[in-house]
Amino acid sequence: MVVGDASLDIDTLVIGAGPGGYVAAIRAAQLGQSVLCVEKEHVGGVCLNVGCIPSKALISASHQYDAVSHAEAIGITAGDVNVDWNKIQEFKGGVVKKLTGGVASLLKANKVQYFAGEVMFINENEARVFNDQEAPRYRFKNCIIATGSRPIELKAFPFGGRIVSSTGALSLPEIPKSLAVIGGGYIGVELSQMYSKFGTKVTIIEGLDSILAGFDKDMSQLVAKKLKAKGAEIITNAQAKSAEQTDKDVTVTYTVDGKEQSVTADYLLVTVGRRPNTDGELGLDLINVKMTDRGLVEVNDEGRTSIPHIFAIGDIVPGPALAHKAMYEGRVAAEVIAGQPSKVDYKCMPAVCFSDPECASVGLTEKEAKEKGYNVKVGKFPFAANGRALSLNAAEGFVKLVADKDSGLVLGAHIAGIEASNMISELGLAIEMGATLEDIALTIHAHPTLGEITLDAAEVALGHPIHTFVK
Incomplete structure (x- = not known):
């Protein structure tokens, strides 16, 4: 084991190689910083290895099995449909391997130093990184903590066995x-x-x-x-x-x-729920980083902790535990360190559930908009009246737009239905850019597509729908 007293110099230390950590490390390197990224488990973190990606692989397989098993409605008889669970698990593992390998390649291509091991703070500017073989000491100018979270284990239901x-x-x-x-x-x-x-x-x-x-x-x-x-x-x-x-x-x-x-x-x-990984040997308490009573790290709108050159992102800071939130915060932190005028703005943070039908939301709910004092107007249009949805045999669901009646400004959007996870991005962009209902209604959407439901919902809110009747 190599320990020694001399410290190696680095511009930015990134702790964690999950969605937030690897994005922060790559962006920091792109902006000219020398970067060391340390990960104690797997490149890609929980999301790529045991969360977002493998779960969606299994969900996709279940959708396909269910669709084939019930294809009689569209005139297809498949006969006996069998599930090979081992092959499904292999498919899941293949997807994970491809993506984690891709992240490792991206870190290398951007000249990010990678260390498989753990971190322990020595003081506000130095940390020991260690594994079973070595334990070098690094002196850093800035640090981004992205250690993620783990499932909450209830005392009455300890994990193990069944x-x-x-x-x-x-x-x-x-x-x-x-x-x-x-x-x-x-x-x-x-x-x-x-x-x-x-x-x-x-x-x-x-x-x-x-x-x-x-x-x-x-x-x-x-x-x-x-x-x-x-x-x-x-x-x-x-x-x-x-x-x-x-x-x-x-x-x-x-x-x-x-x-x-x-x-x-x-x-x-x-x-x-999930518990933030801010405990253990990391030593945040030793350098007096301010935390909430729930173990979350307090940060400002630049991602800075109570120690200005130490940043925190992702599941260990307040807000929903979402991979895309962590990625966004990682970019902001890296840019702030590089001297760019970057700040977090969660107004257009989407939330998605890959259920059946899929559910996706962005911006304000109708209730939230009213509580903020808006004169609210709502436009809602069903998937059942859309040609593409019917041709996909997926007529369940709706698009619901929440807008300010006085200005027409789009405040929120809520989609339940097939491909809701993909459809929500258009509406996130609309809210981000300050689009109105009329802007959406005047945007030509290709036919026949699910995206037309968004246009139709805008027209309902404006009071002149074409594909439904409003008294």
């Missing part, structure tokens, strides 16, 4: 016949729906009065309806209390309206 986190749920040895899920947020819903499409009997135990509580109520109701159609049971206003597992199954005890009930399943998935 109680799994979202990470474990992506690599179960087989497709379970039954699955109990604590938590009806976007992670719980995505994985529940994926398994239900493969034939798993799913039971969701949610403490609030609906699943996907952060989304428009009409959107969450559509998803709940689709889940129930696949045989899933959704138990709301429920409090999970305990679990007992054997080598074959796990029994969850919960209460609803004070009455104790239970459900037995092959596995229990616990998805109740």
